[in-house]
Amino acid sequence: MFIRLTPDIAVAAQIAPEDCAAAAAQGYVAIISNRPDDEVPGQPSAAKIGAAAAEAGLRFAHIPVGPAGIDEADIAAMAAELAAGGPVLAYCRSGTRSTNLWALAAASRGGDADAIVAAAAAGGYDVSGMAPFLRSLAARA
Structure with a gap:
């Protein structure tokens, strides 16, 4: 369910609110929502996931x-979250936007582009x- 890239x-x-406890049990210290609220009917809101987190x-x-x-502000915000310490779980509809944003944020922090591409590929992205x-x-950087 959670695809570890690094x-x-x-x-x-x-994710569902109950997945937050599972993430904590697996050692994650933060959750990042990359999905806009109300993208599809019935999805849990960021506020609901945030409360469960x-x-x-x-x-x-x-x-x-x-x-x-993705814009520069998104990249900067993701980079700041990554810099705050991990491991971090990021989610969206399929994991693709989260992977793309992570890749850009990691590069903006001086990450090696080839290693970023390889890590994403190992996760199926x-x-x-x-x-x-x-x-x-x-x-x-």
Whole structure:
């Protein structure tokens, strides 16, 4: 259910409030929602997941990535959450947006683009098309 990309980050499809306790039991210290509220009817709100995360003793951040895509503020917010310490669980509808945002944030913190691409691929996500931009971000760090 949780796909570990590195020792510090895992991604998942939409989680339920009860998954927060499972995440804590597995050693995660934070949950990041990359899904906008009301993307589909019936999904748990970020507030509901955040409350369950707090109850489980986890940090929680809501960095929604919608149809407009990822912007610099999203990358900076994700990078700050990653810098606060992990392991972190990030979720969206399928895990793809969370993986893409993690890749960009990791590169913005000076991460090696090839290692980022390989970690995503090992988790079943293809971010290879972003490799030139990841290198550019890493070079600016």
